[in-house]
Amino acid sequence: MNWISEWALPKIQTWLGRREVPDNLWHKCPACEQMIFHRDLERSLHVCTHCGHHMRIPALKRVEYTLDPGFQRIELPKAPADPLRFRDQRKYADRLKEAQAKSGMDDAVVVAHGTVEGRRAVVAAFEFGFMGGSMGAGVGEAIVTAAKLAVLQDAPLIVFTASGGARMQEGAVSLMQMPRTVIATQMVKEAKLPFIVVLCDPTTGGVTASFAMLGDIQIAEPNALIGFAGARVIEQTVREKLPEGFQRAEYLLEHGILDMVVKRGAMRDTLARVISLLREPLLALAAPEEKPEAAAAEKPAPAESAAAVPAPPSAPAVKPVASPVPKAVPEA
The missing domain is CATH 3.90.226.10 (2-enoyl-CoA Hydratase; Chain A, domain 1)
Known part of the structure; x- marks a missing residue:
């Protein structure tokens, strides 16, 4: 297997061209130390997808x-x-x-x-x-x-x-x-x-x-x-x-x-x-008040409103009772 790593792989890399891998593709969470792909980190608004830690x-x-x-x-x-x-x-x-x-x-x-x-x-x-x-x-x-x-x-x-x-x-x-x-x-x-x-x-x-x-x-x-x-x-x-x-x-x-x-x-x-x-x-609250014409148009007619609301039962008549007035005391 030595010739594969020492001769074949370098030849293949030379033919295909060597690609430089950026250093910031993966980020480590400071809380759980899990690795997070940079696109996943951007999508999560820099919140760890494993433990929920909010990064700075x-x-x-x-x-x-x-x-x-x-x-x-x-x-x-x-x-x-x-x-x-x-x-x-x-x-x-x-x-x-x-x-x-x-x-x-x-x-x-x-x-x-x-x-x-x-x-x-x-x-x-x-x-x-x-x-x-x-x-x-x-x-x-x-x-x-x-x-x-x-x-x-x-x-x-x-x-x-x-x-x-x-x-x-x-x-x-x-x-x-x-x-x-x-x-x-x-x-x-x-x-x-x-x-x-x-x-x-x-x-x-x-x-x-x-x-x-x-x-x-x-x-x-x-x-x-x-x-x-x-x-x-x-x-x-x-x-x-x-x-x-x-x-x-x-x-x-x-x-x-x-x-x-x-x-x-x-x-x-x-x-x-x-x-x-x-x-x-x-x-x-700071908006201007409605015009009186518009308010009057929206307000129901008095007859309709009276018909819609039932009248309350009439209370029994109570005769007034005169309070007794004390007689005047003759002066001595």
Whole structure:
């Protein structure tokens, strides 16, 4: 059999031509470690077909999975690139340029507007691959821009969060984005527009401590990690063993912090239904009243209505009884 592998097979490959096999045809699930063909993974919206694990996906994919075709991406304002001129092992400016070149984004958030099954919406999605989705001045500017756009277009604001928290390389500047984003969400609520937050894996740190927990409707993907500090830090602080599944989406739903846990395949339909429930009754109340002529034409005639409704039985007549009046007492 040696001559087959050493002589015959190379000759056959030479005649037919050698084909290069791409490296990304198969993907391994990080939960069950099963191999998934890339087309099957795309069809399942990057959800494992074996165990149902929801894999992390890019921000632009979330926008594509949520909005109808034809959505428009918004160009965001430029934020200071390196306000503190920070440097640890490398310059922050170099890390930022590397993340921008790798992701094709200016910062860790994508903002777009369009429709969700025909209903207008503004969507902001975090990119965890961009420095862990950390929140700096650029992210704060993106959330403020998305809120202003939602108010301008009279549309609900949907935010997909996937972040490790505030960006330490920007110091106090990143911490100031927490009140900025809270004020931005308040603008949306004052305009009587729905603010919907979809918590994805992971959502931690300053993002959780600010706008991510202020949604009118709080939704999460299955088994998403949601919290402020890490579980190990909490155990060391309280000196107690944390319960099973602590800081996971199902645990938070059970304890009333979330409104629902929705699988990625049903997320678009759920968002459309929530927007319909929150917006369409308000739009119906704001509609102009009917004209009096049309209302009079639709109103049935008095004779017909009287004939249709049977008269109630007459109550027995009751004679009024005069209350006894006390006689006047003569003065002494």
